[in-house]
Amino acid sequence: MADDLEEVTEMVGFASALVLNIGTLNSRTIESMLVAGQRAKELSVPVILDPVGVGATRLRTNTAEKLIRELKPEVIRGNMSEIKVLAGLDVAIKGVDSLADEQNSSIIAKKLASELNCVIAITGKTDVVSDGRQVCLLDNGHQILADVTGTGCMTSSLVGTFCGATSDYFTAAVAGIISMGLAGENAQASLHHGEGIGTFRARLLDSIYNLTPETLAREGKISYE
Numbered sequence: 001m002a003d004d005l006e007e008v009t010e011m012v013g014f015a016s017a018l019v020l021n022i023g024t025l026n027s028r029t030i031e032s033m034l035v036a037g038q039r040a041k042e043l044s045v046p047v048i049l050d051p052v053g054v055g056a057t058r059l060r061t062n063t064a065e066k067l068i069r070e071l072k073p074e075v076i077r078g079n080m081s082e083i084k085v086l087a088g089l090d091v092a093i094k095g096v097d098s099l100a101d102e103q104n105s106s107i108i109a110k111k112l113a114s115e116l117n118c119v120i121a122i123t124g125k126t127d128v129v130s131d132g133r134q135v136c137l138l139d140n141g142h143q144i145l146a147d148v149t150g151t152g153c154m155t156s157s158l159v160g161t162f163c164g165a166t167s168d169y170f171t172a173a174v175a176g177i178i179s180m181g182l183a184g185e186n187a188q189a190s191l192h193h194g195e196g197i198g199t200f201r202a203r204l205l206d207s208i209y210n211l212t213p214e215t216l217a218r219e220g221k222i223s224y225e
Helices: 008-013 027-042 058-071 080-086 105-116 143-147 151-163 169-189 197-209 213-219
Strands: 018-021 047-050 075-079 119-123 127-130 135-138 222-224
Touching (some): 008 027, 018 027, 018 151, 047 058, 075 080, 075 151, 075 169, 080 119, 105 119, 105 127, 105 135, 119 151, 127 169, 135 169, 143 169, 151 169, 169 197, 169 213
Parallel strands (some): 018 047, 047 075
Antiparallel strands (some): 119 127, 127 135, 135 222
């Protein structure tokens, strides 16, 4: 959230992780992201990239590619369309929404993770996480999450939170995504007749706040390929 050149290096200096989100992109924030990322690399602070809407415009695609090339993020978290664009595959783009099907998602994630030497996390109906060697499938969540703008960005922030607590970024990505999935399930289950996404959004935050390690271990739906 700190994107002014006057403070980004100082802010990174006491951060445990740096999340770069290109959702509200402009020339000033692009420069700030590069400066912040370079400082993070100097301090061995993990960089998590959320390539929001990459492929929708030339600016977004060029920026995402430059951030990856120059900063070599530890984790890239995106939807299927965004990850396909980064992988050089043809895909239909409509703003920040994913129109791509999830066929071959495990293969795409594993290949791109290997090429970029990072963790690739694809969120969708079934979430996929790969570090280029192993592939993890996650089946928590609810469709209503897709109806609330910003849940993908929230997921990237959760991934960043876990990356700030461990150097095992594969596990951190899995934990962050499961956290959002479980919180979405719990928030949706709490809704009463006549309540909608406004109430859901508030309860989603409450559900994240109330998550425990025991809940993650007990209710996380994880499988490996």
